[in-house]
Each structure stands twice: as C-alpha cells, then as structure tokens.
Amino acid sequence: xxxxxxxxGIAVLHTRIVTGSGGGPEKTIFNxxxxxxxxxxxxxxxxLRPPDDPGFEVLRQRAAAKDCPLIEVDDASAFSLESLRxxxxxxxxxxxxxxxxxxxxxxxxxxxxxxxxxxxxxxxxHGWVKHTTKTPLYYAIDRWTLPRHEQVIAVSTDLYERxxxxxxxxxxxxxxxxxxxxxxxxxxxxxxxxxGRSGTPGGRLLIGxxxxxxxxxxxxxxxQAVASLIDExxxxxxxxxxxxxxxxxxxxxxxxTGHGDRIRLLGFQPDTVALFECFDLFCLSSLREGLPNxxxxxxxMEVPVxxxxxxxxxxxxxxxxxxxxxxxxxxDALAGGLRRLASDRGLRERLAVAARAxxxxxxxxxxxxxxxxxxxxRLW
Numbered sequence: 001x002x003x004x005x006x007x008x009g010i011a012v013l014h015t016r017i018v019t020g021s022g023g024g025p026e027k028t029i030f031n032x033x034x035x036x037x038x039x040x041x042x043x044x045x046x047x048l049r050p051p052d053d054p055g056f057e058v059l060r061q062r063a064a065a066k067d068c069p070l071i072e073v074d075d076a077s078a079f080s081l082e083s084l085r086x087x088x089x090x091x092x093x094x095x096x097x098x099x100x101x102x103x104x105x106x107x108x109x110x111x112x113x114x115x116x117x118x119x120x121x122x123x124x125x126h127g128w129v130k131h132t133t134k135t136p137l138y139y140a141i142d143r144w145t146l147p148r149h150e151q152v153i154a155v156s157t158d159l160y161e162r163x164x165x166x167x168x169x170x171x172x173x174x175x176x177x178x179x180x181x182x183x184x185x186x187x188x189x190x191x192x193x194x195x196g197r198s199g200t201p202g203g204r205l206l207i208g209x210x211x212x213x214x215x216x217x218x219x220x221x222x223x224q225a226v227a228s229l230i231d232e233x234x235x236x237x238x239x240x241x242x243x244x245x246x247x248x249x250x251x252x253x254x255x256x257t258g259h260g261d262r263i264r265l266l267g268f269q270p271d272t273v274a275l276f277e278c279f280d281l282f283c284l285s286s287l288r289e290g291l292p293n294x295x296x297x298x299x300x301m302e303v304p305v306x307x308x309x310x311x312x313x314x315x316x317x318x319x320x321x322x323x324x325x326x327x328x329x330x331x332d333a334l335a336g337g338l339r340r341l342a343s344d345r346g347l348r349e350r351l352a353v354a355a356r357a358x359x360x361x362x363x364x365x366x367x368x369x370x371x372x373x374x375x376x377x378r379l380w
Contacts, residue, residue, distance in 0.1 A: 011041075013090070013098070015045075016102040017106060020056070021243070023212060029102065030063050031066050033045075036369055039373045045070050046070075048075035048105070099113070099119045102123070110149075122149060123145075123153070125155065125162075125163055127290030142166060156315070157175060159290050160173065176368060177312070178368075179363045181365045194278040201235070206279055207226060207239070207282070208239050208279035208298075209282070210294045211240075213246040213265070215246060218287050220250060221329070223257065223263055225331045241267070243267055276303055277301065279303045292313075295307055298355075299356065299359050302352040302355065304348040305324070307325050309328060322355040324341060
C-alpha cells in the first residue's frame with residue numbers, strides 16, 4: 001500500500017546516502033514531515049545505505065520517533081544502476097513532486113532521474129567538512145549538479161558563497177540556517193543535578209563535545225587543551241560523544257595525558273537532550289564546519305559555548321554576547337577560551353541566557369519550515 005496515498009498535497013522525497021547512524025542532517029530531515037503537515041506538502045525520507053548495515057537501526061528508530069516515513073534502498077556500490085531503477089520506482093509509487101537531495105550522490109541521482117520521472121529538483125547543502133581522497137570528486141559532482149537544481153538551500157553563509165562559486169544563480173539560492181525544536185531542547189534543571197552525572201564529583205566543571213570522531217572535528221586539540229588545564233589545577237572533566245574512525249587514536253591520546261579518568265569517549269549517545277543536561281560547558285573544536293546543529297542545541301539547552309571560528313561559525317558566532325569564539329587549529333586557543341569560561345561563572349550565566357533567547361527568536365524549527373515551504377512555492 002502506498003504509505004502516502006491517504007494524505008493530500010505534493011509529495012517531497014528527502015534523499016540521502018548514509019553509513020551507520022548518520023549525522024547532523026538527520027536532525028532536520030526526520031523532524032521536517034510533522035512540521036510540514038498542513039502546508040500542502042507531505043514529506044518522506046529515502047535513504048541509500050550499504051546492505052545489512054547494523055548501524056542503520058539507529059536511524060530507523062530516530063525516524064520512527066519523529067513519525068517520519070522512511071524508505072530504505074540497498075546501495076552496494078559507488079554508482080548502481082539498480083539503485084537508480086529502485087529510486088525511479090519509489091518516485092512513481094509515491095507520486096513524488098519534489099526530489100530534495102542532501103548530499104553529492106543524491107544530487108547526482110536526482111539530476112539523472114528528473115527527465116524520466118519529472119519531479120522538481122531541490123537540494124540542501126549541509127557542508128563539505130570530511131576530507132578524503134575522494135573529496136575532489138565530490139566537489140566536481142557538486143559543481144556539475146548544483147546549477148542544475150531549481151532551488152538550492154545553504155545552511156550557512158560560507159556554504160552560500162560556495163554554491164554561488166559553483167554557478168548557482170542568486171534567484172535560485174537561499175540561506176536557511178539550521179534550526180532547533182525549542183520544545184524538545186529545553187533545560188529542566190542545573191547541570192550539577194543531572195541524573196547522567198552520577199559519579200562526577202561536586203564542583204567539577206563538565207565540558208561536553210559531540211560529533212563524528214574524525215580529524216576535521218579537532219578533538220585531539222580539545223583533549224590536549226583540557227589536559228593542560230587539568231595540569232594547571234582546574235577541576236575539569238571532558239566527555240566526547242560520537243563514533244568514528246578516530247576513536248582508538250583519541251582514546252590512546254586521552255590515556256597518554258595521564259588524565260584518562262577525566263577524559264572520556266562516550267560513543268554514540270541516543271538521548272542528546274539528557275547529554276546536554278549534564279554539561280556545564282560545550283566546546284566545538286572543529287577545523288571545518290557549516291553551521292553545526294550541536295552548537296544550536298547547546299545554546300538552546302543553555303550550555304555556554306566555546307567555538308572555533310570556522311565555516312559558518314565565523315559569521316554566526318557573536319563573541320562575548322552568546323558564545324565565546326577562538327581561532328581554529330590551536331590547542332592553546334581552546335585552552336584560553338575554556339580557562340576564561342571556567343573561571344567566570346557570571347560570564348557563563350550571561351552567555352547561556354543570551355544563547356537561549358537568540359535560538360528562540362531566530363532559530364526555531366517551525367520558522368525554518370515556513371521558509372522551506374516558501375522555497376517549494378517558488379517551484380510552481
């Protein structure tokens with residue numbers, strides 16, 4: 001049975017290729033369908049993933065929790081004609097009017113399928129942050145596909161400029177930054193009383209970080225910075241949540257500092273809200289970013305933020321107003337920012353209050369989806 005057959009409106013298919021438990025884009029994709037109801041657009045997600053990927057179960061659960069219809073496509077190779085045929089059949093079965101890509105591969109597949117299926121083409125550019133030997137190929141695909149989309153959304157100002165450089169005309173390009181469901185992300189009590197902190201000594205400041213464990217996130221620099229502050233005598237602890245290929249190296253580094261009991265790698269954490277409830281401080285140590293959801297989540301949860309001025313943070317961050325910012329790529333700079341926050345409770349409180357107010361005023365998820373509906377309207 002067609003899962004959308006009883007719902008009126010133009011069908012939007014959010015498409016993405018993913019391995020394991022995904023990343024930041026899922027927070028937007030899975031939350032979108034319920035906010036778009038009543039707008040004339042009905043949304044569902046279609047994910048290409050390796051066959052029998054055990055990590056995908058996390059995404060199934062996250063989609064179900066947000067009441068997001070999720071279609072899975074086995075995608076066993078870099079370019080699969082079978083995947084294209086399956087995607088074409090899905091589009092016809094669900095009468096897809098808008099293909100909404102979220103990465104280089106689904107952007108390419110959308111361009112290739114459009115002449116045969118007849119949908120409109122939209123993409124959201126989330127960021128080119130993880131560099132591998134294939135990155136130049138991904139850039140080349142984006143340069144070819146992005147100008148062929150009818151509407152292009154960038155989630156940060158640096159990505160907006162990159163899309164322009166790829167040849168996307170200004171009248172098709174939109175800056176719609178990431179947003180937060182402010183009802184889901186709301187602090188319920190002081191960090192020191194959070195249930196998840198049991199075993200952490202009273203009075204100790206807990207620094208949190210969340211992200212994929214790969215070099216562009218700068219977690220090695222963050223471990224170095226926190227270890228140096230502990231050596232100075234500051235009563236600190238660092239929790240890093242996330243999985244990735246860099247985990248073993250980071251664990252070795254944490255032990256080598258002599259503070260392995262205070263520098264913990266938590267792995268994947270399904271309950272982000274409960275995690276942020278525990279944090280006294282949040283640190284984004286990235287070398288490259290768009291506008292990461294984790295920063296917006298920390299701000300919504302009234303956790304004071306220290307962030308590196310990279311990518312979208314450079315234009316987004318209001319240093320000294322709702323966060324502190326430091327240059328990327330420097331353990332000393334991270335240590336300086338953390339030292340300042342750790343030693344000034346009044347500053348932490350001012351930043352936390354201002355951050356929550358800014359998220360409520362400028363970055364609510366409902367307002368973001370209203371803007372998305374306006375972009376879809378431009379297609380007709």
